[in-house]
Amino acid sequence: MANTKILYLEANKRNVIDKFLTKNTGYWCRGDDGKIDYTRRMHPTPPWIYVKARENQNCHFWHKILFNVLLDQNKVPTACFDCWKVVLMPRNIEELFAAYFMQLHLGHPSKCGTEGDRENTDRLYGAYFYNNSLEQGQETYELVKKTMENQAEWSRNLLGCPIKVKFYNKGDVMPWVQGDVMVEGLPKIILKRGCTEFEQNCGPSDKWESTPDQEEYERLSEDAFVQDFPNFRQSDHQIAQITQKWIHNAFRWGDLSYLKFTNNNRLFSPPVTYHKQPGGKKDGKKRT
Numbered sequence: 001m002a003n004t005k006i007l008y009l010e011a012n013k014r015n016v017i018d019k020f021l022t023k024n025t026g027y028w029c030r031g032d033d034g035k036i037d038y039t040r041r042m043h044p045t046p047p048w049i050y051v052k053a054r055e056n057q058n059c060h061f062w063h064k065i066l067f068n069v070l071l072d073q074n075k076v077p078t079a080c081f082d083c084w085k086v087v088l089m090p091r092n093i094e095e096l097f098a099a100y101f102m103q104l105h106l107g108h109p110s111k112c113g114t115e116g117d118r119e120n121t122d123r124l125y126g127a128y129f130y131n132n133s134l135e136q137g138q139e140t141y142e143l144v145k146k147t148m149e150n151q152a153e154w155s156r157n158l159l160g161c162p163i164k165v166k167f168y169n170k171g172d173v174m175p176w177v178q179g180d181v182m183v184e185g186l187p188k189i190i191l192k193r194g195c196t197e198f199e200q201n202c203g204p205s206d207k208w209e210s211t212p213d214q215e216e217y218e219r220l221s222e223d224a225f226v227q228d229f230p231n232f233r234q235s236d237h238q239i240a241q242i243t244q245k246w247i248h249n250a251f252r253w254g255d256l257s258y259l260k261f262t263n264n265n266r267l268f269s270p271p272v273t274y275h276k277q278p279g280g281k282k283d284g285k286k287r288t
Contacts, residue, residue: 013217016224020069030226037226046242048113050232051103054083054130061225063195070221071214076198078210078218083195084137086129086144088112089188091168092176092257093250098165099127099187101154102147108140111232113242114249120200124253134193141191148186159240165260177254 020036021027027038058079066077090096096112103110112127129144131137153166168174168183193205202208234242250258251267259266 014220014224016070016221020065035226036224046113046238047115047117047245048111049100049239049242050234051100051110051112052107053232054109054132057109057130058227061222061227063197065225066218066221067195067198070217073197073201075210075214076194076202076205076208078215080194080198081208081210082132083193084131084134085192085194086131086137086140087190087192088127088129088144088148089123089190090125090127091183091187092174092255093125093246094165094175094257094260095167095187096125096127096246097158097163097261098154098167099125101156101163101165102144102151103127103129104156105154106143106147108143114246116249116253120196124249124255137191141189145189148189159236159243163261175257175259177256 016036017029021029027036029035030037062077062079067073067075067080071077088099090099090112096114100112103112106129109130110128112125114124115121115126116124129140131140148167152169153164155162155164157163167186170183170185172183173180174183193199194208198208199205247258247261248267
């Protein structure tokens, strides 16, 4: 049988250099094997604490390289079809720390952090538990749900400080913004598939499909890039930077539960005010 492959099309299929390197700084072709490599560095204002990585979790390649660039955000990488996330949605920073302590206790592949700077989500905080199958995701969902129901309060020594936090449940009064609110139950938990950006760009996750051509393209692309799986280990000074950033974010979002982590001291003093109060009196003092 004659070879029906066309050289130009085969070259175009493998030419990730023109498609990727011309658009992305910080990447280069290694001299010893020609594979595309990149500088690994920590995000300057990291939102996430990584408790444990999922086995063979290569999100940088799958999301930042394959999805964002090589697949033009039009197709979901095939490897991401097997990513199932249990998402816990803390409502204030105290519940975020409670989620962090619970993740440390469970030892499941997970991360937690702030999401208020993401333009494609309406949550301020998030805690994620990673799974390799739908069945495992359903089991983890039940585990997280039951763990919260059975243990609301969590204590841990963090950076030399004894911290005690809780999940708020039905009837509890939660500190929030300029007043308190009574909550109706525990934080919301969902089980979802893949990254939020995938569904927002490619449609509902139960409709995702992959073709043999896409899978071949992904295999060729994978061979072109250096493949290493980060361990996500973070030092104490990195944890310190992230937790301080969490507290600063809570302050600027009006989440007054941050005061639990500042000995009830405001991060920044309010201004002296001079407007007239009811009855004609001037304020003339700092607001506390």
